[in-house]
Amino acid sequence: MQRSELVALLSPEGLALLDSLPAWNSTDDVVRMVSGLRAAGHAPALVSAVLSQSKLRSRAAAKFGPFAERMLFTSAGLEQATRLPVAAIHAGRFSRAGLHRVADLGCGIGGDAMAFAALDLDVLAADVDEVTAAVASYNLAPFPDARVEQAAAEDVDLGGIDGVWLDPARRTPGHGQTERITRPEDYSPSLAFAFDVGSRLPTGVKLGPGFDRSLIPEDAEAQWVSVDGDLVEMSLWFGNLARPGIRRSALLVTDAGTVELTAPADSVDEPVGAQGDYLYEPDGAVIRARLIGEVARGIDARMLSDGIAYLTADEYRPTPFATGFRIIEELPTDEKRLKAALRARDVGVLEIKKRGVDVDPAALRRRLQPRGAASATIVMTRRAGRHVTLLVERM
Incomplete structure (x- = not known):
């Protein structure tokens, strides 16, 4: 937003016009709205400024809730x-x-x-x-x-x-x-x-x-x-x-x-252990804070592989600090065989999670071409240092 746009927006006419607009809807006919406002006698610069603010207020609702309706924004701000x-x-x-x-x-x-x-x-x-x-x-x-x-x-x-x-x-x-x-x-x-x-x-x-x-x-x-x-x-x-x-x-x-x-400091990770019936993915804040070990000890879990932020356990214990999954079975890591395995299970909606492997989930999903009535989640990672693909269900 330029200084001239802000000056126009902060005028009594500008603020009144902004507050009079309906909530921004991306499906609205913006061209028709612009034409209508200009036909009502509003200057082109003012119309552009208020419509930009209306759009920003709509986006800002995710951060500011109802307060966004009475605030002003810049895109970068x-x-x-x-x-x-x-x-x-x-x-x-x-x-x-x-x-x-x-x-x-x-x-x-x-x-x-x-x-x-x-x-x-x-x-x-x-x-x-x-x-x-x-x-x-x-x-x-x-x-x-x-x-x-x-x-x-x-x-x-x-x-x-x-x-x-x-x-x-x-x-x-x-x-x-x-x-x-x-x-x-x-x-x-x-x-x-x-x-x-x-x-x-x-x-x-x-x-x-x-x-x-x-x-x-x-x-x-x-x-x-x-x-x-x-x-x-x-x-x-x-x-x-x-x-x-x-x-x-x-x-x-x-x-x-x-x-x-x-x-009081970074926590020490638990040792790597055998894969259990359950897999945990710690929250990103836990991972960045290096408190994975604290979470593991709280749910009696162990590392699935050294340096990879997945935990495994024999029993499921809910924790707010990690998302839990039940491990259903191990699938092939080879892409051709994995595609066949998903087809055999009638998977059409596929969520791909990965850590420690060089995979682009979006590109892989396109190549796997899932077509079916079932949905599934797979985790591609390392287990004790070796690549593995696990079919899981979210707890």
Whole structure:
């Protein structure tokens, strides 16, 4: 979104027009809608701006729920924004630590800042980009104790601030299609700045779940978060925001609530053992936090193969930290014979899971050409180091 588009959108006419539109539906005749709005006397630039916002609000519902209906977004800002339930968890940690004045540096569209303000924290939010800072100001307008500055994180005066939240930009600058930054040294603000702030003030730093573990400071608590099985972030916590005795955490957020697995360090994997009747796939947060061993010991399981994140057990014991499967039988690993085996079982809907093998599930599914009335799940992995294909059913 360009500055001129935002100015038009923030006019009384623009906001009234945006709120008057029906919920975005991708099957609607957009050309007819554009023609109708222009025929009603609305400027082409305004029509384009409000329709773009309507589409973004529709997409944002997955992250912000009904709040999205009264927010503004940029495409890049929405992509990088924290899901509201996760932002609420961040805010809760600041509140429980007794912090009252929080600086959100690199606030983006203001998702985390909204969660802080909702818990009656005094929030200073800052973003270096003019349009993004203006969007954040709009989204934070309902909160009297929140204010937004257009400023680089490094230039914000932290005098009187109790705690800091940092979400370094991990994509190239812009409001539309941007590219992911892969090198931590290119983040904005830099990790060196973020870690320096963490050495002086209680600080939380949001990073990608694939962040290089060798860069995690020893005094920080590292927490990986998944939402409904989707691994979404890793956060580092410093000062009294880091919980005593905890350096690794896997937090799982679902519609039913949250569950967490914690440890003082990476856990040691259980030894590799014989394949049992059941297979477990740990949640992505558990895998990234290297707490597979903790899960294994909790359900009396063992590793199926060294270095592969599958567990096996003789009895089924439910756990929120892993998905369980009953192993039905072993199928051929040879593609031609596997295709024949699936045909013999009348499989038409096929789910392919894999770890530790060089397989593209989508391409393999096309080659296997499943055609039948039954559905099935196969797991392609290694057992004690050797390739294996298992037919399983989800527990």
